[in-house]
Amino acid sequence: MTSLLVFIVLILATITIVRLVRVLELVNELRGEEEPVTNTDNKFNSRMMLVFLFVGLLGMLYFTLDAKKYLLPVSASKHGVETDALLDINFALIIVVFVITQILLFWYGFKYRGDKNRRAYFYPDNHKLEFIWTIIPTIVLASLIVYGLKVWNAIVAPAPADAQVVQVYGKQFNWIVRYAGEDNKLGKSNYRLIGDGNELGVDTNDVAARDDKFIADTMHIQVGSKILFVFNARDVIHSAYFPHLRTQMNCVPGMNTQFYCEPTITTDSMRAITGDANFNYVLLCNKICGAAHYNMKMILKVDSKEQYQEWYKSTAQYVITRPEAAPIADPAVTAPIDSAEGKTAVVSLPVKQGLLR
Amino acid sequence: MSSNSKETFIHPQDVELGFMDHAHHGDHGHDEHGGHHHKETFITKYIFSQDHKMISKQYLLTAVIMAFFAMAMSLIFRLQLGWPETKWAFLESIIGHHGKDGKLSPDFYLALVTIHGTIMVFFVLTGGLSGTFSNLLIPLQVGARDMASGFLNMLSYWFFFLSCAVMTMSVFIEAGPASGGWTVYPPLSALPQAMPGSGLGMTMWLVSMVLFIASSLLGGINYVCTIINMRTKGMSMTRMPLTIWAFLITAILGILSFPVLFAAALLLLFDRSMGTSFYLSDIFIGGAPLDAAGGSPILYQHLFWFLGHPEVYIVLLPALGLASEVISTQSRKPIFGYKAMIGSMLVIAFLSFIVWGHHMFITGMNPFLGSVFVFTTLLVAIPSAVKVFNYIATIWKANISYSPAMLFALGLVSFFISGGLTGIILGDSALDINIHDTYFVVAHFHIVMGSSAIFGMLAGVYHWFPRMYGRMLNKRLGYLHFWVTIICVYGVFFPMHFVGLAGVPRRYYANTAYAGFDGVIDINELISVFAIAAGLAQLIFAVNFFYSMYRGPKASQNPWNSNTLEWTAPVEHLHGNWPGAIPVVHRWAYDYSKPGADEDYIPQTVPYIETKNSNLPGEE
Numbered sequence A: 001m002t003s004l005l006v007f008i009v010l011i012l013a014t015i016t017i018v019r020l021v022r023v024l025e026l027v028n029e030l031r032g033e034e035e036p037v038t039n040t041d042n043k044f045n046s047r048m049m050l051v052f053l054f055v056g057l058l059g060m061l062y063f064t065l066d067a068k069k070y071l072l073p074v075s076a077s078k079h080g081v082e083t084d085a086l087l088d089i090n091f092a093l094i095i096v097v098f099v100i101t102q103i104l105l106f107w108y109g110f111k112y113r114g115d116k117n118r119r120a121y122f123y124p125d126n127h128k129l130e131f132i133w134t135i136i137p138t139i140v141l142a143s144l145i146v147y148g149l150k151v152w153n154a155i156v157a158p159a160p161a162d163a164q165v166v167q168v169y170g171k172q173f174n175w176i177v178r179y180a181g182e183d184n185k186l187g188k189s190n191y192r193l194i195g196d197g198n199e200l201g202v203d204t205n206d207v208a209a210r211d212d213k214f215i216a217d218t219m220h221i222q223v224g225s226k227i228l229f230v231f232n233a234r235d236v237i238h239s240a241y242f243p244h245l246r247t248q249m250n251c252v253p254g255m256n257t258q259f260y261c262e263p264t265i266t267t268d269s270m271r272a273i274t275g276d277a278n279f280n281y282v283l284l285c286n287k288i289c290g291a292a293h294y295n296m297k298m299i300l301k302v303d304s305k306e307q308y309q310e311w312y313k314s315t316a317q318y319v320i321t322r323p324e325a326a327p328i329a330d331p332a333v334t335a336p337i338d339s340a341e342g343k344t345a346v347v348s349l350p351v352k353q354g355l356l357r
Numbered sequence B: 001m002s003s004n005s006k007e008t009f010i011h012p013q014d015v016e017l018g019f020m021d022h023a024h025h026g027d028h029g030h031d032e033h034g035g036h037h038h039k040e041t042f043i044t045k046y047i048f049s050q051d052h053k054m055i056s057k058q059y060l061l062t063a064v065i066m067a068f069f070a071m072a073m074s075l076i077f078r079l080q081l082g083w084p085e086t087k088w089a090f091l092e093s094i095i096g097h098h099g100k101d102g103k104l105s106p107d108f109y110l111a112l113v114t115i116h117g118t119i120m121v122f123f124v125l126t127g128g129l130s131g132t133f134s135n136l137l138i139p140l141q142v143g144a145r146d147m148a149s150g151f152l153n154m155l156s157y158w159f160f161f162l163s164c165a166v167m168t169m170s171v172f173i174e175a176g177p178a179s180g181g182w183t184v185y186p187p188l189s190a191l192p193q194a195m196p197g198s199g200l201g202m203t204m205w206l207v208s209m210v211l212f213i214a215s216s217l218l219g220g221i222n223y224v225c226t227i228i229n230m231r232t233k234g235m236s237m238t239r240m241p242l243t244i245w246a247f248l249i250t251a252i253l254g255i256l257s258f259p260v261l262f263a264a265a266l267l268l269l270f271d272r273s274m275g276t277s278f279y280l281s282d283i284f285i286g287g288a289p290l291d292a293a294g295g296s297p298i299l300y301q302h303l304f305w306f307l308g309h310p311e312v313y314i315v316l317l318p319a320l321g322l323a324s325e326v327i328s329t330q331s332r333k334p335i336f337g338y339k340a341m342i343g344s345m346l347v348i349a350f351l352s353f354i355v356w357g358h359h360m361f362i363t364g365m366n367p368f369l370g371s372v373f374v375f376t377t378l379l380v381a382i383p384s385a386v387k388v389f390n391y392i393a394t395i396w397k398a399n400i401s402y403s404p405a406m407l408f409a410l411g412l413v414s415f416f417i418s419g420g421l422t423g424i425i426l427g428d429s430a431l432d433i434n435i436h437d438t439y440f441v442v443a444h445f446h447i448v449m450g451s452s453a454i455f456g457m458l459a460g461v462y463h464w465f466p467r468m469y470g471r472m473l474n475k476r477l478g479y480l481h482f483w484v485t486i487i488c489v490y491g492v493f494f495p496m497h498f499v500g501l502a503g504v505p506r507r508y509y510a511n512t513a514y515a516g517f518d519g520v521i522d523i524n525e526l527i528s529v530f531a532i533a534a535g536l537a538q539l540i541f542a543v544n545f546f547y548s549m550y551r552g553p554k555a556s557q558n559p560w561n562s563n564t565l566e567w568t569a570p571v572e573h574l575h576g577n578w579p580g581a582i583p584v585v586h587r588w589a590y591d592y593s594k595p596g597a598d599e600d601y602i603p604q605t606v607p608y609i610e611t612k613n614s615n616l617p618g619e620e
Helices: A002-031 A039-070 A078-111 A127-156 A267-274 A305-314 A350-356 B012-017 B022-028 B042-047 B052-082 B089-102 B106-142 B150-171 B200-229 B242-273 B297-331 B338-354 B367-379 B381-395 B404-426 B429-435 B439-469 B475-501 B520-551
Strands: A164-171 A174-179 A213-215 A218-222 A227-233 A238-242 A247-251 A257-261 A281-285 A297-303
Touching: A002 B475, A002 B520, A039 A078, A039 B475, A039 B520, A078 A127, A078 B381, A078 B404, A078 B429, A127 B367, A127 B381, A127 B429, A164 A238, A164 A247, A174 A297, A213 A218, A218 A305, A227 A238, A227 A247, A247 A257, A247 B429, A267 A297, A297 A305, B052 B089, B052 B106, B052 B150, B052 B439, B052 B520, B089 B106, B106 B150, B106 B200, B106 B242, B106 B297, B106 B439, B150 B200, B200 B242, B242 B297, B242 B338, B297 B338, B297 B381, B297 B404, B297 B439, B338 B367, B338 B381, B367 B381, B367 B429, B381 B404, B404 B429, B404 B439, B404 B475, B439 B475, B439 B520, B475 B520
Parallel strands: A164 A227, A218 A297
Antiparallel strands: A164 A174, A174 A213, A227 A257, A238 A247, A238 A281, A281 A297
C-alpha cells in the first residue's frame, strides 16, 4: 500500500514538473526572449550566490559550534596529544583558506554578474601572480609536511625494549586479546592449531606460551604503561581501532603488524572529564569484515596500577589450560582436535579445499 | 565572422574517408558523402553506431540510468542510517527478502554500499563522464570527421554496456552482489565462506570489471590517437581547448593504470577459483584452515590503489576540463593562465602515480614508505591550488553569463576547494591514523571527487546539450536543480565530517553497538533528510533532460557565443561533422572580450588578418 502511494506521488511529481516546464516555456514565448541567458537571470543567480555564501558560512559556523559535543574527548594516549595538536593546526589553516577562497569565489560570482552592455576585462595571464600563488602553497605545504613527518616518525619509532607486549587478534566477529605474561614474550602460534579451547592456535609446546594470558570480553591495560600492540587476524582483514587512544592498525592474516602506545588517562578519570558516568573506551573493527562488522567491538578499561594487577591476577586466563596437551598434529592428515564439550568436530579436507572455493 | 568557408583545406583524412568538398569533387557524385547522411538502418544509426556523436549519447544515457540506479541504492541505505529503528514497509516490495518486514538486512546493506560505490566511480564518473564528453568533444573540438577508429569506438561502448549489464544483474541474484566495499579487498572478497556476497556476486563483479577495463582501454587508445593525429590544420597542441588537454591526459592515465587493475582482478579470480594463493595466507575460516600459503592480502591493495589513485584523477580531470571551458565561455574571459592550467594537469597526472600508498598508511606498510607517500601526496595540493586560483582569477572582472552550466562549474570549484583541503589532513599519515576509514574519509571523497565530478558532468550536459540533441534544456529548471542540489550536497557532506571526527567507522550497518556513538544519530538523521532531498532534486533534472530531448526549444548553432570548433558544425548531426571542408584554426580557443574586437568572442576559425583592431603584438 505504502509503495503504491510512493509510486503515485512520484508520478504526480513528474507530471507537475513536466507541466511546469511547459508553462515556463510559454512564458518565454510570450516575453519573446531570444538570448539563452538574460540580465534578469544573471541578477537572480548572482544574488543567490551571495545569499548562499552568507547563509552557508553561518550555517557551517552554527553547526560546527553545535557539533563540538559529538567529537572525541581529549586524547587518552601520549602520542594522541601530538596528533591532536597537529590536527588543530591543520584545521586552523584549512579553515582560513576555505573561508577566503569561498568568499572570493562567490563574491566575484555576485560582483561580476553579466550585463549585456558591459565587456569583461581581457586578462589571459600574469606570470608574477602565478609564481606567487605557486610558491606560497609550496612553502606552507613544505612546513606541514615537515611537522607531520616529525610527529609520524616519533609515533612509528621502534618501541622501547621494556614495552609490554599485548596481542590483539581479530576474527569474524570478535576480538581476543593475549598478554605476553612475565617473560613478555608471546608464545608461537599457528593457524593450523586453531580449535576449540585454542582459539589463537597457540603452540602448546612453546615455553614462552606457558605464561601467556588471554581474555575475550573486556580488555584491560594499565595507565602510564608502555604498550606494544601486536595485531593479527585469523580470517579476513580487520582493523583494530581505539578512537580514544588515537590508535589504529590493520590486522592482516598471515602477517604481524604493531603499534606502540602509552595510555595516559584511566577510564575513571575520563568519566570525570566527559561527565558521563557510563563512559567506556572501546576497540572497534574498522575494516569491513562481513555482516556483523558493525558489532565487532570490545570494551577497553584503562586501569590504575592496582586495579590492573588485581584484574590480571583474578580474571585473565592462561592460554594453555591443559599443559599436557597433545603435540602438534600434522594438519594435512588430522582434523583440528575438538574439545570434550561435545561440539561438532570440525572436519577439514585440505586437499579438496582449493576446488571447493 | 564569415570566414569559415573562405579557406578550404583538404585534410588527409578527408581523402582517406572520401569526404570531399562538392565544389572540388562534384564529379564523384557520391551522395552519401560530404554533408549527406549515409543511408542507415535503425540498427546502424541508433544501436551499433560508429558515429562518435551517437556513441557519446549512448554513453550519456547509460550513465544517467546507472547514476539513478546507484543513487536509489544510496537512499535505501541512508534510510537505514538515519532511522535505524524504523521499519519501511515499502522496502520489501523493492528489495524483496533483503528487506524482510521493512528492515534492510546487514548483508544487503554492505551490498548496497559496495555497488553504489562501484557504479558511481566506474560506470558514472569514469565510463559516463569520459565516454560521453571525450566522444562528443574530441573530434568536434580538434576538427576531425570522427574518431581514429569508429569501430573500436563502437566496441568500447558495447563492452561498457555489457559490463553495466553484468553488474546490474549481479544485484538481483539470490545471495546478493559483491559486498566487500568497492575496493573488494581479499581475503574477504576471495572467500565465499566470509560473506554471502563473495560467491557468485563477486565473480560477476570481477567479470563486469574486466569488461569495463577492456572498454576503457579501447576508448582511451582511440582518444589519444585522435588527439595526436587528427587535429585540423592550425590546431597546434597549445591551441587546443583545455577540455581536450584534460581528455588526453585522462586517457593516458587510464591506459597506464587500468591494466594494473586488470592484473589485480585476474589474480583475485585465480585465488577464488583455481586454488592459487596470491593474496591468501594463514587463513582459518568456516571452522577449517585453508591450504593457501605464502600470499599477501596487502599485495592486492598495492595493485588496486596503483589504479585506484590515478582513477581519482581519471574522474576529476575531465570534469575540470569541462569546467574550464564553461567558466571561460560564460565569464566571457580567457581562462586565466592557460599554460599553467595545462602544466598543473600534467603535474597532477604525474603525481597521481606515486601517491597510492596514502590509502595504506595503517596496513602495516613500512613507516618510511609511509613518509615518502606523505611527501608526494601533499605535493598534489600545489598544482591543485594553482588551478583554483586560476579559476578565481578567471571570474575576476568577468561578465558572467549565468547559464545553468556556469552555476554547476562554479559549484565544482567550490567543492574542489572544500574537498581538496580536507585531503591535506588525510594525506598526513600521522593524522590518518585516527581518521582512516571513518566517515571523515567518506565526506572528503564524496565532495572532492564525487560531487565535483558530478557537477562537472552536469555542467557539461547543460552546456553541450544543444550540441548533442539540437535543443535547449529549460534553464529555470536548471537553476532550481542547481540550487537545491548544491545546498543538499553541503547539507549531506559537511556534517558527515563531524561523524568521522567523532570516530564513527564507515560501512557500519548501525552505530548501536557502542553507546559512545548514540549522539551521532541526530547528525545521521539530518544527513539522510538532505540526501533524500538531493535525490528528489535529480528528478527535476531527469524530467528536464528527457522532456527537452524531444520537446525543448530548438537550439541555434552557437547558443553560448563560444569560440571552439564544435559550434561551427551545423545543429543537425551529420556523419563527418562538417558538410564542407573541415574548418581551419587560426587562434587559441579563448579570445573572449578581446579589446578592439567587434564582438566579445572571436571563434578559432577567424584569421588574425580579419581582426586587425584586436590583434596583440605578435599576432598577424
